[in-house]
Amino acid sequence: MTETQARRSEARGARRIHPAWIVALVALIALIGAAGFRAAPGVLMMPLHEEFRWTMAEISFAVTVNLLLYGLVAPFAAALMQRFGIRLVTVIALMVISAGSALTVFVSSPWQLLLTWGLLIGAGTGSMALVFAATIVDTWFVRRRGLVSGVLTAGSATGQLVFLPVMAVAADEHGWRVASLIIAAGAFAVVPLVLIFLRDRPSDLGVARFGEAENTAPAPRSSMGAAALALSALRHAAHTRTFWALAAGFAICGATTNGLVGTHFIPSAHDHGMPQTTAAGLLAVVGIFDIVGTVFSGWLTDRVNPRILLAVYYSLxxxxxxxxxxxxxxxxxxxxxxxxxxxxxxxxxxxPPTIALCREAFGDRGPLVFGWVFAAHQVGAAIAAVLAGVVRDQTGHYTVAWFAAAGLCAVAAVVSISIRKRTPDALTRAS
Known part of the structure; x- marks a missing residue:
């Protein structure tokens, strides 16, 4: 054993916590910091409507662009993380989110809202989307992948829990501009932690992934450009039924969460006479139980067929x-x-079960393919956000939107349970 190997072995023996867990903790905090805007539209739509007299459809359009970019940027962000490192992409994303939120206080017309809410924050949050969690899990973990993906996914819910009640009170007592600045501050505050503690790869610290043999050689960085890498993964996945089944199910998932409930629950409750702060509090409770549900789902994903889990979740x-x-x-x-x-x-x-199925079906390309599946999630969310706004403008209520979403969930349950299980030979080819 060389002197360098001996020092590394001694350091590993003295280390009580694998660095993967520290990276996962910092990633969780980053996801919380980036999650502020996920709760913002529901809180800020009514104040913007009342101050500027913009229609709900006009405001929803900015949300729609945000949701689209949130998804479409994700696969390219995953490729950039593989090409240039997780830390650099994460820092830039947090700075863009902070800038977009801060600039929102100057808007006075819908096109400016489209620029800040839609383009800037959409691109920033897209780079910090759930594909970020998938990349962290794939890069740093071999064991406990389901559990860790569940915990990191819950980071977005935690962000909603932290920001939503604060923003609702700030918007109610101090105006929606203060609420926007709170989002900007939250994203910016996480940057120093990412710079200090987040690392791109286990080999940067001389360790293997958690649960992996110490003598396993790290995968080399791809020399392919980020766009080419992302598009190559899409071309490969698009030839399989599994990809389209996952994309269809996740599009419905996005439509029934971020697009519909996340964007329109508060306005819908307000239509029934419920105060906005009360409705925001109910969504915060969603955030509390989302943490429990997602972590538990991650634990189940390590033990139960993910197809069954998805069918049950969509049905409920x-x-x-x-x-x-x-x-x-x-x-x-x-x-x-x-x-x-x-x-x-x-x-x-x-x-967590969707990430697991991407890994099962596409091997090492799993995080990139999940980026495209997540893009479908946000396309579904964007369509639901704008259509629900139109339904509200045309009918005066959201009833049709709620019933339509319930029917889509039944479709997602059937599609998910029908996903074929990959054989070991197919998995080898996918890798």
Missing amino acids: RGVGLAFLPALLSAEVQPSIVVFVVIYGLDWVATV
């Missing part, structure tokens, strides 16, 4: 949405609390 979500129009009222009733708890447990519980 559809039942909840079908009942929601009858549950909304001016006051918080026990029935709406039950809905919030169940929907919270189910909110992004779909992510």
Whole structure:
């Protein structure tokens, strides 16, 4: 054993916590810091509507562009992370989110909202999307992948939990501009932690991935450009039924979470006479139970067929949405609390099994392919966000949107359970 190897072995023996867990913790904090805007539209739509008299469709269009970029940027961000490192891409993304949120206070017309909410924040949050969690898991872990992906996915829910009530109170008492600045500060505050503690690869610290043999050679960085790398993964995946099944199911997932409930639950509750701060509090409760549900889903994903998990999750979500129009009222009733708890447990519980299926079907390309599957998620969210706004403008309520979403969930359940299981030979070819 060489002197260098001896020192590394001694350091590993003295180290009680694998660096992968420290990286995962910093990634979790980064996801929380980047999650502020995920809760912003629901809180800020009514104040913007009341101050500028913009229609809900006009405001929803900015949200739609944001949701589209949030998804479409993701696969390219994953490729950039593989090409240039996780830390650099994460820092730039947080800075863009912070800048976009801060500049929002100067908007006075819908096109300016489109620039800040849509383009800047959409690109920034897209680079910090769930594909970031998938990249961290794939780069740093061999064991406990389901659990870690569940915890990191819950980071977005935690961000919603942290920011949503604060933004609702700030917008109600100090105006929506203060709420926008809170988002900017939250994203910017995470940058120093990322610079100090986040590392690109285990080999940077002289260790293997968690659960991997110490003598395993690290995978080389790809010399292919980020765009070419992302598009190559898409071309490969697009020839399989599994990809399209995952993309279809996740598009419905996005439509029924970020696009519909995340964007329009508060305005819908407000239509029934519920104060905005009360409705925001209910969404915060969704965030609390989302943490529990997603972590538990990650634990289950290590033990249960992910196809079954997805079918169950989508079915439960559809039942909840079908009942929601009858549950909304001016006051918080026990029935709406039950809905919030169940929907919270189910909110992004779909992510760990979806990541697992991408890894099973596409091997080392899994994170990149998940980036494209997540892009479908955000396309679904964007379409739902704008269509629900149109439904509200045309009918005066959201009832049709809730029932349509419930039907889509039934479709997602059937599609998910029908995904074929890959054989070991197919998995080898996919890698």
